Amino acid sequence: MNQDQYILLYEKFLAGQCTEAEKELLLKYIDGFELKEHPWEDTMGDREAIKHEIYDRLATQVQPVKKSTSSKRLWWSAAASVLLVLVSVVFYKYRQGQDVIPRQNIAARVHIVKPGGNKAVLTLADGTKIPLDNDKKGLVTDKDGVPVKQNTNGQLVYDLRGKKGKDNTGGKKIKEEELAAVMNTITTPIGGQYQVILEDGTKVWLNAASSLKFPTVFNGKERNVEVTGEVYFEVAKNVAKPFNVTFNGNKISVLGTHFNVNAYAEEAKSKVTLLEGSVKLSNTAGSAMLKPGMQALVTDEHSAITTRKANLEAAVAWKNGYFLFEDENIQSIMRKLARWYNIEAVYTGNMKGKEFSGSVSKFENVTEVLDMLELTGSVHFNLEGRRIKVMP
Known part of the structure; x- marks a missing residue:
């Protein structure tokens, strides 16, 4: 199992969608994973805050594709690779019987639109x-x-x-x-x-x-x-x-x-x-x-x-657990998200000519996907329950 496959399985596990066979596969993988001897410590800072900091650092690599300019690809998978250390540590804590999400954060995450x-x-x-x-x-x-x-x-x-x-x-x-x-x-x-x-x-x-x-x-x-x-x-x-x-x-x-x-x-x-x-x-x-x-x-x-x-x-990314967009307009992307997250997208302003390429796990919460799209600086979102306003 390579890193990308591991990350996708981990996200699936966190969303509660892993089969028993997939859980066993994760357990076997983590048993031999080098980072299991380096658990996340409080002195390292807040995991979620550092996660978003990593995304911010990658923002310079994240660009929309425009027909009138040279093609710059939005490789969200790069962010996923950087986060391998974080997700591996969190899964290790699961093996040790600790909460994957700190209890004080659970209530704050209830409103988040979860994946299918x-x-x-x-x-x-x-x-x-x-x-x-x-x-x-x-x-x-x-x-x-x-x-x-x-x-x-x-x-x-x-x-x-x-x-x-x-x-x-x-x-x-x-x-x-x-x-x-x-x-x-x-x-x-x-x-x-x-x-x-x-x-x-x-x-x-x-x-x-x-x-x-x-x-x-x-x-x-x-x-x-x-x-x-x-x-x-x-x-x-x-x-x-x-x-x-x-x-x-x-x-x-x-x-x-x-x-x-x-x-x-x-x-x-x-x-x-x-x-x-x-x-x-x-x-x-x-x-x-x-x-x-x-x-x-x-x-x-x-x-x-x-x-x-x-x-x-x-063509088969959906079957393998992730979204992969190829020079795709925001309307097409939002239709895919709507089918998986059961959301409704409404548009304000001119979104014509804005296309994106890249990949992201299907087992992230929808806010994570929208945050990564926003890193391009060319699209913004306002989430109101299951209604998402899409703005330039």
Whole structure:
């Protein structure tokens, strides 16, 4: 695990979103970490004050990207690297049974808008809705004849191992085609994310305000699912059964591959980004074949498909626990923050032509993200509950 991965996991831990497996990984890492023998002492000063001082020192490195000038990148990850000492020490104190946040500061932090977490709703074929979160471990339902479980990593798993081959009495063999294929839907709210493992072994990640509609069993000659919002797929390879994803009237056809679909209704274009394998994107206007490292853009089911080289890290940053902005305007950035933090952005003044690049953990409080944006000096914020005023 490198420093960036450690920092992201730490932020996830501090937000209370770590799975048991991730906590174990942090514990193993900190056991061998050199700084564990150097705990933070009161004589070193207030940790939060020094943290903000570090950000201030980095302000000269933090600049907005402007089309009319040479590109200066906003590397918030540099600040995160400098803060590695601080977060490592705080985590060490957790291991020693001490409070991560001093008790006198907890009340002052209650008003802060916290990040989203693992939560969703599973809707069964009969309309039954089952809330999902990190606390729901083990069997979730087997109402449709297929056991659905949540494992210790917080993934929802459609597990047919106990069904294929034998019936409930342990005698008669059951063929896959005899299992009822009914439709389920998993939906994440604003401020939610979730992972699902389908019965064929395909792994699916859902970003905030997204949905996946899928059969409990992939009977027939194809595997068909439907998505809204943003969803990442690692499709289990099966040459005999193509895997098809539909969104906004468009269709993605694959055999086994890794790709990301961004199809939020509020975005001007939908994007399909390919990381591994090959995919075919098609609609009523035509089709396009994608190779790894490419991205397809489409407006709707009747519009022409265009392709370009993709920034793969930016496309899947959300899945890996952070925001990564690439020459992005403030409106686009605030839409991403709104989906994850459940906030509303309103604008005053002229924000045209102001673009930003950089990265920051998804598990920071929203005030931390806004503070780092403000370091550019070209944008300011006024936080009123969950309403954020954006000003030049």
